[in-house]
Amino acid sequence: MAATGAHADEHLEHGEHEGPLHEQYEDIDQQNESYIVGMWAFLVTEVMFFGALFVTYVLYRTRYQHDFWVSHLETNTLLGGINTTVLLTSSLTVALAVRAAMLKNRTGVILGLIPTLMGAVTFLVIKYFEYAEKFAHNHYPGPTFIPPSGAAKGPSQIFFSMYFGMTGLHGIHVLIGIIVIGALLYLWYKKRPVVTEDYVPTEMVGLYWHFVDLVWIFLFPLYYLIPK
Amino acid sequence: MSNKSPVGAQHHITPVWIYLANWGALLVFMGLTIACAKVSFPGGSMTNNIVAMTIASIKAILVILIFMGVWYTTKLAKLWSIIGFLWLTFAFGILIDYNTRDAIPGPYDDAGSALRYGKAIDLKPTPGDSAPEVHGEAKKVE
Numbered sequence: 001m002a003a004t005g006a007h008a009d010e011h012l013e014h015g016e017h018e019g020p021l022h023e024q025y026e027d028i029d030q031q032n033e034s035y036i037v038g039m040w041a042f043l044v045t046e047v048m049f050f051g052a053l054f055v056t057y058v059l060y061r062t063r064y065q066h067d068f069w070v071s072h073l074e075t076n077t078l079l080g081g082i083n084t085t086v087l088l089t090s091s092l093t094v095a096l097a098v099r100a101a102m103l104k105n106r107t108g109v110i111l112g113l114i115p116t117l118m119g120a121v122t123f124l125v126i127k128y129f130e131y132a133e134k135f136a137h138n139h140y141p142g143p144t145f146i147p148p149s150g151a152a153k154g155p156s157q158i159f160f161s162m163y164f165g166m167t168g169l170h171g172i173h174v175l176i177g178i179i180v181i182g183a184l185l186y187l188w189y190k191k192r193p194v195v196t197e198d199y200v201p202t203e204m205v206g207l208y209w210h211f212v213d214l215v216w217i218f219l220f221p222l223y224y225l226i227p228k
Numbered sequence: 229m230s231n232k233s234p235v236g237a238q239h240h241i242t243p244v245w246i247y248l249a250n251w252g253a254l255l256v257f258m259g260l261t262i263a264c265a266k267v268s269f270p271g272g273s274m275t276n277n278i279v280a281m282t283i284a285s286i287k288a289i290l291v292i293l294i295f296m297g298v299w300y301t302t303k304l305a306k307l308w309s310i311i312g313f314l315w316l317t318f319a320f321g322i323l324i325d326y327n328t329r330d331a332i333p334g335p336y337d338d339a340g341s342a343l344r345y346g347k348a349i350d351l352k353p354t355p356g357d358s359a360p361e362v363h364g365e366a367k368k369v370e
Binding site: 043045102211 | 241242244247248250251254255258261262265268273276277280281283284287288291292294295296297301302304305308309311312313315316319320323326327
């Protein structure tokens with residue numbers, strides 16, 4: 001994104017900037033479609049990445065249903081629910097920011113991205129408190145692991161390994177989201193033509209952030225709401 | 229879809245109320261999934277799992293179609309938005325019988341450990357017998 005920005009600036013300096021269309025594309029429609037398809041191709045790899053973990057989860061869950069149920073009682077449904085609300089709301093605000101970008105409404109984009117960024121940070125802060133609670137009870141994988149009472153040690157370790165693995169990987173995605181949304185906000189604030197003249201970079205960040213929300217939509221019932 | 233602007237069909241401007249309604253629906257579904265987790269449906273936990281995953285899938289479809297704009301995008305982008313989930317279906321499909329397979333590799337009762345310890349372990353579970361039958365060592369003595 002930075003490279004494209006520099007490219008656009010260079011064009012401006014020479015006074016030959018002709019909008020966001022790059023020379024290898026027929027028209028703006030073809031360019032936009034290429035960008036969006038490229039982003040979806042990346043998201044397909046993300047689905048495969050997380051998908052393998054979801055398959056692993058299902059295989060262990062069906063094998064150790066009872067121990068998973070006992071272990072899941074240690075997760076905090078209230079905090080998980082708050083985090084779900086936070087992510088769903090940040091998905092709304094980023095969608096509104098993308099809409100404003102299409103309308104070239106800079107104030108609208110900034111007003112949409114700021115709450116999105118705040119939502120992402122809030123999510124990680126809440127996650128920190130959740131993790132701290134697990135660590136305080138030695139519910140983290142390793143030699144000092146103590147299973148919750150009523151759960152077999154091995155299967156419970158699998159549950160918490162997968163809990164930390166999957167929510168941790170999701171957390172890393174949230175962290176990357178904070179960096180990317182922050183960068184996008186900066187570019188809009190600085191009125192860089194790479195974002196102000198072409199809505200697609202904003203749209204791609206939006207797609208990424210919706211995907212992060214999408215993963216959480218499945219993580220929430222699978223880790224916080226296991227039936228007996 | 230109707231207001232095709234000079235910049236193209238992808239430049240669809242979704243009305244704000246659709247985004248707000250979608251957000252509201254997602255929050256309602258979240259409440260519903262929490263409520264359903266507290267209820268014991270007939271058919272046991274499997275019914276609960278199906279209900280929870282159905283709600284999660286509806287939420288995912290709402291996010292993909294409305295928030296991610298797949299509803300309004302081009303056919304090629306639509307195809308790419310489906311393909312990952314198609315892969316996921318296959319991944320689940322090839323492993324759906326995993327837990328009913330005859331020999332399940334595990335840390336204590338797998339074929340690998342049998343080879344390591346020079347023992348043949350009968351992996352077929354017999355009714356009323358929980359421990360795997362160990363033989364081979366005794367046969368050597370004979």
